[in-house]
Amino acid sequence: MTIRLADAGEQNVLKPCIHDYQVNCGNCRLNSICLPLALESDDIEQLDEIIQRSKPLQKSQHLYREGDVFKSVYAVRSGAMKAYKTTDDGREQVTGFYFPGEILGMDGISNNLHASSAKALETAAVCEIPFTSLEKLSTLMPSLQRHFFQLMSREITEDQQLITLLSKNSADERVASLMLSISTRNSKRKLSATQFRLPMSRVDIGNYLGLTVETVSRVFSRMQKLDILRVDNKEIKILDVSGLQKLANVAS
Amino acid sequence: MTIRLADAGEQNVLKPCIHDYQVNCGNCRLNSICLPLALESDDIEQLDEIIQRSKPLQKSQHLYREGDVFKSVYAVRSGAMKAYKTTDDGREQVTGFYFPGEILGMDGISNNLHASSAKALETAAVCEIPFTSLEKLSTLMPSLQRHFFQLMSREITEDQQLITLLSKNSADERVASLMLSISTRNSKRKLSATQFRLPMSRVDIGNYLGLTVETVSRVFSRMQKLDILRVDNKEIKILDVSGLQKLANVAS
DNA sequence: AGCACACCTTGACGCATATCAAGGATAGAA
DNA sequence: TTCTATCCTTGATATGCGTCAAGGTGTGCT
Numbered sequence: 001m002t003i004r005l006a007d008a009g010e011q012n013v014l015k016p017c018i019h020d021y022q023v024n025c026g027n028c029r030l031n032s033i034c035l036p037l038a039l040e041s042d043d044i045e046q047l048d049e050i051i052q053r054s055k056p057l058q059k060s061q062h063l064y065r066e067g068d069v070f071k072s073v074y075a076v077r078s079g080a081m082k083a084y085k086t087t088d089d090g091r092e093q094v095t096g097f098y099f100p101g102e103i104l105g106m107d108g109i110s111n112n113l114h115a116s117s118a119k120a121l122e123t124a125a126v127c128e129i130p131f132t133s134l135e136k137l138s139t140l141m142p143s144l145q146r147h148f149f150q151l152m153s154r155e156i157t158e159d160q161q162l163i164t165l166l167s168k169n170s171a172d173e174r175v176a177s178l179m180l181s182i183s184t185r186n187s188k189r190k191l192s193a194t195q196f197r198l199p200m201s202r203v204d205i206g207n208y209l210g211l212t213v214e215t216v217s218r219v220f221s222r223m224q225k226l227d228i229l230r231v232d233n234k235e236i237k238i239l240d241v242s243g244l245q246k247l248a249n250v251a252s
Numbered sequence: 253m254t255i256r257l258a259d260a261g262e263q264n265v266l267k268p269c270i271h272d273y274q275v276n277c278g279n280c281r282l283n284s285i286c287l288p289l290a291l292e293s294d295d296i297e298q299l300d301e302i303i304q305r306s307k308p309l310q311k312s313q314h315l316y317r318e319g320d321v322f323k324s325v326y327a328v329r330s331g332a333m334k335a336y337k338t339t340d341d342g343r344e345q346v347t348g349f350y351f352p353g354e355i356l357g358m359d360g361i362s363n364n365l366h367a368s369s370a371k372a373l374e375t376a377a378v379c380e381i382p383f384t385s386l387e388k389l390s391t392l393m394p395s396l397q398r399h400f401f402q403l404m405s406r407e408i409t410e411d412q413q414l415i416t417l418l419s420k421n422s423a424d425e426r427v428a429s430l431m432l433s434i435s436t437r438n439s440k441r442k443l444s445a446t447q448f449r450l451p452m453s454r455v456d457i458g459n460y461l462g463l464t465v466e467t468v469s470r471v472f473s474r475m476q477k478l479d480i481l482r483v484d485n486k487e488i489k490i491l492d493v494s495g496l497q498k499l500a501n502v503a504s
Numbered sequence: 505a506g507c508a509c510a511c512c513t514t515g516a517c518g519c520a521t522a523t524c525a526a527g528g529a530t531a532g533a534a
Numbered sequence: 535t536t537c538t539a540t541c542c543t544t545g546a547t548a549t550g551c552g553t554c555a556a557g558g559t560g561t562g563c564t
Binding site for chain 3: 535536537538539540541542543544545546547548549550551552553554555556557558559560561562563564
């Protein structure tokens with residue numbers, strides 16, 4: 001079986017290797033998102049050495065589960081992941097969606113146990129970054145230490161954004177915000193900011209935003225009627241960005 | 253003017269100094285919460301040297317404001333603080349309450365700007381920990397580096413708890429959870445787990461939990477009627493812990 | 505002590521979103 | 535292709551919490 005990743009193709013020409021999903025950090029297309037480091041090139045090589053690239057995950061396969069011993073954080077290389085917790089009464093709470101270049105698993109550091117589960121929303125490849133190696137390397141490379149402090153801090157500010165969204169905003173505003181967030185993250189990866197395919201189901205969206213499926217569906221219908229979005233199942237086209245921003249109630 | 257802190261009294265007998273609010277980390281009563289480090293005593297001394305202890309904040313005084321340049325994180329030494337963000341449309345979102353031994357300000361690391369404001373809920377003393385010094389020290393002391401990774405990770409998991417609470421739980425469950433959280437944090441500080449004075453207003457509670465003042469007030473009345481709490485303005489007495497846990501919908 | 509202002513409580517009512525229900529669309533399997 | 539399971543949409547109804555309104559309580563200032 002040949003595994004072929006969209007991002008890996010060009011590298012293979014230059015640098016063939018046993019598995020064609022092998023890439024290295026130095027020429028990974030995503031390193032500006034994943035590691036916006038002021039790293040010297042031999043620093044990157046050191047980092048590259050500790051990172052493990054494993055076989056892609058199939059859709060709905062778990063990367064780790066809540067309660068697993070924490071060993072590594074992970075960078076998404078292709079595809080998309082969701083993180084979720086199971087509440088005491090057995091329901092699920094989606095805590096985040098992760099796209100290529102984004103890091104997940106940092107919530108496991110505090111107790112050495114993963115505080116949430118991570119599951120592939122579609123076929124996905126990840127880079128595994130063993131945390132003890134990362135810690136050691138961080139003491140040697142101040143810029144790497146700083147970068148990880150920043151990454152974790154960003155996770156905190158993003159969670160606080162979501163808290164505000166859940167606490168203060170209407171269903172329309174929540175869905176609009178998520179669409180804008182995905183749009184922004186896409187454009188950081190040099191993909192279309194106005195047209196994309198949602199990797200997650202309506203249930204996941206609702207779960208993440210504290211809404212029911214029905215409400216999410218109705219919001220999409222409403223936005224379509226207002227010519228703000230064109231929704232065709234999971235295909236989204238943003239027709240009116242500023243209208244969407246107005247709906248999301250954010251300063252552009 | 254003489255400033256006197258509850259925690260500082262006994263230290264002054266042993267180690268008088270210019271300001272009687274001066275304490276050091278080595279004999280601070282809170283160091284088991286603030287720094288549960290496997291630090292050697294001379295490590296603690298090094299940490300102690302970078303920490304600045306300033307004059308207490310008066311009620312409603314700001315420690316920092318959203319958008320301020322980020323220089324330090326802060327440990328609460330006495331009193332209580334709240335952190336909040338101002339939304340694009342000018343409303344306030346309380347993102348956390350901080351009690352003695354707890355650390356705030358870590359959301360400023362990612363952009364070198366504070367992502368939220370911090371305000372004293374009552375007269376409060378804080379320890380200022382300059383971040384660049386902390387970073388330098390962390391490269392030299394792996395256990396300190398690890399500790400800060402853990403602290404930030406804990407902030408992430410706590411935010412995720414709040415996300416779940418806001419997304420899935422009723423008004424009763426939210427208020428019950430907050431009461432249990434304060435109770436737990438009190439007992440970590442060797443204070444009563446069943447009787448305490450809330451430092452924050454009903455507005456702040458509602459704001460934090462995504463509820464209106466009126467709803468918070470009604471929940472308190474309801475819990476009082478059920479003999480779960482005794483509420484006398486800001487004085488809270490928990491009469492039925494397991495009843496409260498049941499209301500909060502958490503596994504005890 | 506007396507006043508003023510902020511904070512808290514309670515009630516009546518309305519609305520946004522959940523819930524319940526049913527049918528349609530889509531995608532993977534045989 | 536056809537079957538089947540999952541996902542999505544839409545409508546009708548219910549409800550928890552917000553909103554509006556009014557009055558009470560506590561606290562700090564003069």
